[in-house]
Amino acid sequence: MKQQGIRLALMLTSAMACQVYAHGPNETQEPKVPIPDKPGSMQDAPKYYEDVKPIFDAYCGTCHQVGGSAPFSLQDYKTVKAMAKPILRAVENKTMPPWGIAALEKHPVKYDLTLSQERIRQIRAWVEGGSQEGNPQKEGLPIALETSSIKHVDLIMTMAKDYQTIAAEQDEYRCFPIDFDANEDFYVTGFKVQAGNSSIVHHTSLYAFDPPYAGLVDTMDASDPDYGYTCFGTPTTPAYPQTPFRTIGTSGTQALDVVFPQNTGIRIKPGTRFVIQMHYSRVSANGSAGGSDQSKVLLQTQKQVAEPLEFIYFMNPEWLQPNIMMIPAGQKEVTHSFSGSLLDNLSSMSSKGELQLNKGIRIRGIIPHQHLLGKGMKVWKISADGSEDLLLDGVGHFTFGHQWIYQYQTAVDLLPQDMLKISCVWDNTKENQLTSSGQKLEPMDTDWGDGTRDEMCVAAILATDLP
Numbered sequence: 001m002k003q004q005g006i007r008l009a010l011m012l013t014s015a016m017a018c019q020v021y022a023h024g025p026n027e028t029q030e031p032k033v034p035i036p037d038k039p040g041s042m043q044d045a046p047k048y049y050e051d052v053k054p055i056f057d058a059y060c061g062t063c064h065q066v067g068g069s070a071p072f073s074l075q076d077y078k079t080v081k082a083m084a085k086p087i088l089r090a091v092e093n094k095t096m097p098p099w100g101i102a103a104l105e106k107h108p109v110k111y112d113l114t115l116s117q118e119r120i121r122q123i124r125a126w127v128e129g130g131s132q133e134g135n136p137q138k139e140g141l142p143i144a145l146e147t148s149s150i151k152h153v154d155l156i157m158t159m160a161k162d163y164q165t166i167a168a169e170q171d172e173y174r175c176f177p178i179d180f181d182a183n184e185d186f187y188v189t190g191f192k193v194q195a196g197n198s199s200i201v202h203h204t205s206l207y208a209f210d211p212p213y214a215g216l217v218d219t220m221d222a223s224d225p226d227y228g229y230t231c232f233g234t235p236t237t238p239a240y241p242q243t244p245f246r247t248i249g250t251s252g253t254q255a256l257d258v259v260f261p262q263n264t265g266i267r268i269k270p271g272t273r274f275v276i277q278m279h280y281s282r283v284s285a286n287g288s289a290g291g292s293d294q295s296k297v298l299l300q301t302q303k304q305v306a307e308p309l310e311f312i313y314f315m316n317p318e319w320l321q322p323n324i325m326m327i328p329a330g331q332k333e334v335t336h337s338f339s340g341s342l343l344d345n346l347s348s349m350s351s352k353g354e355l356q357l358n359k360g361i362r363i364r365g366i367i368p369h370q371h372l373l374g375k376g377m378k379v380w381k382i383s384a385d386g387s388e389d390l391l392l393d394g395v396g397h398f399t400f401g402h403q404w405i406y407q408y409q410t411a412v413d414l415l416p417q418d419m420l421k422i423s424c425v426w427d428n429t430k431e432n433q434l435t436s437s438g439q440k441l442e443p444m445d446t447d448w449g450d451g452t453r454d455e456m457c458v459a460a461i462l463a464t465d466l467p
């Protein structure tokens with residue numbers, strides 16, 4: 001059922017979705033202090049090679065490199081100088097590097113891309129000092145920043161063929177069953193998304209259906225005569241809404257590698273069916289011509305791991321009912337919160353996979369998920385004595401960072417009697433609406449839903465069993 005008529009109201013976003021419009025509700029603002037147009041002649045101003053190149057290499061280079069996920073490289077003086085003002089604006093507004101959470105002293109996360117105030121000041125001083133080149137022979141020492149990169153590619157999940165996206169549509173979600181069957185058990189320990197056509201790929205997710213549900217994938221696929229099938233919030237079709245699936249990996253435009261905690265992995269058994277879900281967006285491509293794509297997900301695997309890992313979704317199950325998670329049009333700050341036992345509130349679609357869950361879980365990481373009106377998400381652990389421990393402080397820059405799995409340096413244990421609390425904030429005023437054809441859309445009463453203009457509040461928790 002290739003739907004030619006999916007329009008704005010129906011544009012749906014996946015359970016792991018993200019910002020559809022690069023410059024939508026969170027448009028970058030001008031920096032507060034204007035940058036002088038005339039370069040200063042300050043001798044002692046920071047220089048590119050000596051001072052700021054190491055910052056750009058470490059904090060921007062993973063994405064802003066030739067062939068990287070960002071649209072331009074920031075690895076040579078000429079480009080960086082030409083981009084000096086937008087760079088300063090982006091780092092001062094903290095939209096770049098895309099990160100999206102505030103640092104918590106008690107629960108530091110791995111792979112943190114946050115620029116310190118000192119580094120931001122240095123970039124400003126470099127721009128104000130005329131963006132000078134300096135001496136290539138005196139390049140500053142590289143900044144050692146731990147990045148998440150897979151060590152080996154053991155399996156490639158690739159779309160069987162090119163898919164021609166629908167023309168004149170802004171967004172399209174499509175699921176492609178993968179032709180692969182394992183002949184023995186293995187564990188996924190990391191992944192990397194390789195977009196076939198990065199001008200239209202907005203995000204990619206890899207899901208697995210355990211053997212009891214594997215046959216449904218073919219049934220869903222057969223319901224659509226074209227290659228793949230339309231699937232929105234989940235890798236299922238409306239005819240099979242409650243089918244449990246497992247999330248293996250998801251990545252937005254940032255397309256950075258993800259490596260799971262050491263010696264943990266997601267178990268795959270023979271007979272498991274994999275599905276790649278693609279979200280195609282032409283907005284960033286500035287056109288509606290469509291295009292073709294054949295994307296891949298590269299997997300790092302291991303035969304055995306010490307502890308099986310799963311993504312478990314936490315939210316208020318009642319939010320899915322109509323009129324519960326209402327976000328009225330025009331309101332500046334709307335908050336919905338929920339606390340409860342993780343185990344009592346497992347999403348009906350979320351498979352617990354290999355986990356037993358009886359002794360509690362070890363929280364290894366969290367993916368916060370809201371849509372475009374979202375301004376932040378917090379997640380707490382509430383112990384039996386009522387004490388609250390803030391685990392995640394999502395500050396709501398709904399950019400690429402929000403496809404990210406924030407992994408803890410030290411896992412957080414959640415006992416069966418502990419509860420989780422989740423709280424989301426939204427801004428439903430006109431200023432925070434989607435921009436379509438250069439115009440801000442009118443705010444509308446918003447509720448839970450898969451649509452881009454619907455909202456969600458979900459924490460996908462990366463967990464192992466508590467031993």
Ligand code: HEC
Nearest residue numbers: 022059060063069070071086087090095096097098253254
């Ligand atoms: C995780 C990947 C990633 C990292 C790290 C990253 N960027 Fe980006 N950046 C992107 C992507 C993707 C875009 C395209 C966004 C768009 O289409 O607006 C972008 C766009 C930009 C833009 C143009 C849009 C804007 O916001 O003005 C600037 C400037 C920029 N980045 C600067 C930087 C700088 C400076 C750093 C490092 C300090 C950095 N970025 C780090 C992914 C990244």
